[in-house]
Amino acid sequence: MTATVTATIDAAVSALKGGEIQWSRTDLAARRRLLEQIHANTARHAQEWIEAAARIKKLTADSPLLGEEWVSGPYSLLTGAAALAESLLALEQGHSPVDGYPMRPAPGGRTAVDVFPHGIFDALLLNGFRAEVWSRPGVDAESVRARAGLGQRTPTDTGGVGVVLGAGNIFSIAPLDVLYQLYADNRVVALKLNPITDPLLPVLEKIFAPMIERGFLRLITGGPEVGSALVNHPGVDAVHITGSALTHDAIVFGTGAEAEQNRAANTPKLTKPITSELGGVxxxxxxxxxxxxxxxxxxxxxxxxxxxxxxxxxxxxxxxxxxxxxxxxxxxxxxxxxxxxxxxxxxxxxxxxxxxxxxxxxxxxxxxxxxxxxxxxxxxxxxxxxxxxxxxxxxxxxxxxxxxxxxxxxxxxxxxxxxxxxxxxxxxxxxxxxxxxxxxxxxxxxxxxxxxxxxxxxxxxxxxxxxxxxxxxxxxxxxxxxxxxxxxxxxxxxxxxxxxxxxxxxxxxxxxxxxxxHGEFSLSPKPPWFVTNRTGATTLRRLTDFATKPRIAALPGIFASALRG
Missing domain, CATH: 3.40.309.10 (Aldehyde Dehydrogenase; Chain A, domain 2)
Incomplete structure (x- = not known):
């Protein structure tokens, strides 16, 4: 690795160390406003995001598959930022983020929290779909309510500098992982982009400008050697990776004979905490x-x-x-x-x-x-x-x-x-x-x-x-x-x-x-994410536009496109 790359990483981590101090001094209201700014910036640069994604994935401007990019790109970040902002508002007001969400007992002594639909627009747009989050066994509703909020319950108690090793397949993964590190784990972040997604760097810099300007986030590009240097930097406190189990194991145990020795001795090469999302079959x-x-x-x-x-x-x-x-x-x-x-x-x-x-x-x-x-x-x-x-x-x-x-x-x-x-x-x-x-x-x-x-x-x-x-x-x-x-x-x-x-x-x-x-009370036609949906790109682009500013006037256009799918 060159001296220039080493200097770049050192400078990024040093800046984040200073940013962590500022993050600890940033109250919940200011953190919520940052999310609102990210939401607005995502809406502003959504088309630029899609154009970059199309170039990466070799899709034409009129490809029906661009619907996948709208919904798994800007839409996901828009809805994620908005939902997090709502949770911070609840904490600001002295409430739990789960207040108002129905809960019920789930099998095995678990508690289920109904998280979707949330509000009339969800119920209309994806009628007949539901989602619930289950607690672990033995956790009752009151415990779920009392503990919800994670790092934002004690915002001054920050978690250091985290590294996110971004994914190269779905382009909202890395931005959402950044938000989770910042808000759930209460730490500032160095995001190392997957080289596949480097063309998205200018878009992400614009979207996350409020975080970057305040020293809460740094975006870094480069190959595996850059990622390795970041992960093992003494100023980094935690790591999150989205990728394969092979990549995870190389980070944790090393490669070749070194990995075999570390595994045999049960002594990971990486000694700092690491979380991961690694797929499977x-x-x-x-x-x-x-x-x-x-x-x-x-x-x-x-x-x-x-x-x-x-x-x-x-x-x-x-x-x-x-x-x-x-x-x-x-x-x-x-x-x-x-x-x-x-x-x-x-x-x-x-x-x-x-x-x-x-x-x-x-x-x-x-x-x-x-x-x-x-x-x-x-x-x-x-x-x-x-x-x-x-x-x-x-x-x-x-x-x-x-x-x-x-x-x-x-x-x-x-x-x-x-x-x-x-x-x-x-x-x-x-x-x-x-x-x-x-x-x-x-x-x-x-x-x-x-x-x-x-x-x-x-x-x-x-x-x-x-x-x-x-x-x-x-x-x-x-x-x-x-x-x-x-x-x-x-x-x-x-x-x-x-x-x-x-x-x-x-x-x-x-x-x-x-x-x-047939007696199923669902108004949803063929889902727009089906690969055989003829109007998926239009429907999901309109759904993304709706997520920028939810409003009744936008619903007829979404429904009309969805029904033609």
Whole structure:
């Protein structure tokens, strides 16, 4: 590493040390106003953000896939900043951030906090979708209320300088991680951008200018050597990474022989605290039932979206569909799944190594089917040596794992396999007919409680949990540095709930108007994030504009576009 780079890092950390003193002197009202400024700047520079994202991901200006960039970029930061500002206002006024949010007992002595919908606009825009954050076992509602606020309960007691190693796939991840370090952990931040996202630097500098000017944030670019120097700088107190378990382990234990020695001695090379969000292999459990032809087609498109959003370059992308070998409609569903994978818009492989990972999957599985640039692997078994259950391909590769059993037996077996045989605990999806859920009753709810995942989506995609600012996002608790799986800690969590265990998202099994015809009280049409949605880019751009200034006048345009999808 050059002397110039060393000097740059030293200067950044030194400035942040001074900024920490100023942060400790910044009261809650001033911290809230900073969030409001970031919100306004995000709105002002949203189009510039999207143009940079399109260049990075090689998308044309009229690509329908730009909807993904609107919703997982500016929209996510707008809603995250607004929700955090609301929590700080509650603390300013002497309240808990969760005051006014319904709570109820959840299985296993947990407490569930209803975090979505929050207000009439949420209920209208995503009608029929719900999300709740579950506490860990033994935590009652009063404890949740008393502890919510995290670092903002004692704002003068700061946490030093934190380093955020940014992700290169979803462009709101790094900005939201910065906000979590600042507000949940109450520390100033050096954000090291992933080199893929370097073209976004000018946009982020404009959005975060109020934080940068006051010494609360520094943005740094460079390769792995810069990240390593930052992480190991003596002036840095904590680290957060979004990435792969391999990168995490290299930071914590080193590489090569050094890593082997450190692991054997259980002596990490990194001695400062590190939190992480690391992805894994995410499953979608397809519970057998009596589905109409329209149901089969819709849920096949749903599963295709769970895999193909951002071309599969998502830590939460579904990689394994778990289906019943005894489901009479299994072959119909798989035929619809193949068709949905083929209908989805083709796109460039912008993420490094994607083609190599696809090729490796096809070499490993000679029976794999090439559907355009996508790969479908059927005939997998619940085996600890099944590569697709343990290797996050981070590419458009989807496997199908068949297990025996009618609904109750199949679901119990699927939960056990997901918990014990599949790598990672970030998120799991369940697709199930409402009649089947009703028939299973408590057995279905017990299965949800038994799944050890940080986000569980029922007839929805766990990606919606990522987009829900007040939901927690991270691995299921309990991982260690030596067995990191999907990471340690959470982010987002705009209500600043202390040590949440999981987020549970529920959605409608059918889109409107079919949902209404079948007794599901949901007005939501085909979700705009579906890769097969024809108007997704327009709808999600309008939704982002709405998030800049929520207002009734904007709703008709959003609804009109959504209904055409």
């Amino acid at each position: 995410s499953p979608t459990i397809v519970v057998p039932g009596r589905w109409s032809r329209a149901d089969l087609r819709f849920q096949a498109e749903h599963l295709a979206t769970q895999r193909l959003h951002n071309n599969g370059y998502n830590c939460i992308a579904a990689q394994v569909a778990v289906v019943s070998a005894d489901w009479p409609q299994k072959e119909q569903f798989l035929a619809e799944l193949r068709a949905a994978l083929g209908r989805a818009p083709q796109r460039p492989d912008y993420y490094p190594g994607s083609a190599d990972r696809v090729a490796a999957a096809r070499r490993t599985y000679p029976q794999a089917q090439a559907i355009g640039a996508r790969t479908l692997i059927e005939g997998m078994a619940p085996d600890r040596h099944e590569p697709a259950l343990h290797t996050e391909y981070f590419a458009p590769v989807l496997g199908v794992l068949e297990l025996p059993g009618a609904p109750a037996e199949f679901l119990a077996r699927a939960v056990r396999v997901c918990n014990e045989e599949i790598e990672g605990t970030l998120g799991a999806n369940i697709l199930a007919h409402p009649a089947t859920i009703k028939r299973l009753g408590e057995r279905f709810e017990s299965a949800v409680a038994e799944l050890r995942y940080g986000t569980i989506a029922i007839n929805a995609w766990t990606g919606l949990g990522y987009l829900t600012a007040r939901a927690s996002w991270g691995a299921f608790p309990g991982h260690t540095l030596a067995d990191i799986q999907s990471g340690i800690g959470v982010v987002h969590n705009a209500l600043l709930i202390a040590e949440p265990e999981r987020t549970v998202v529920r959605g409608p099994f059918r889109p409107a108007p079919r949902s209404l015809l």
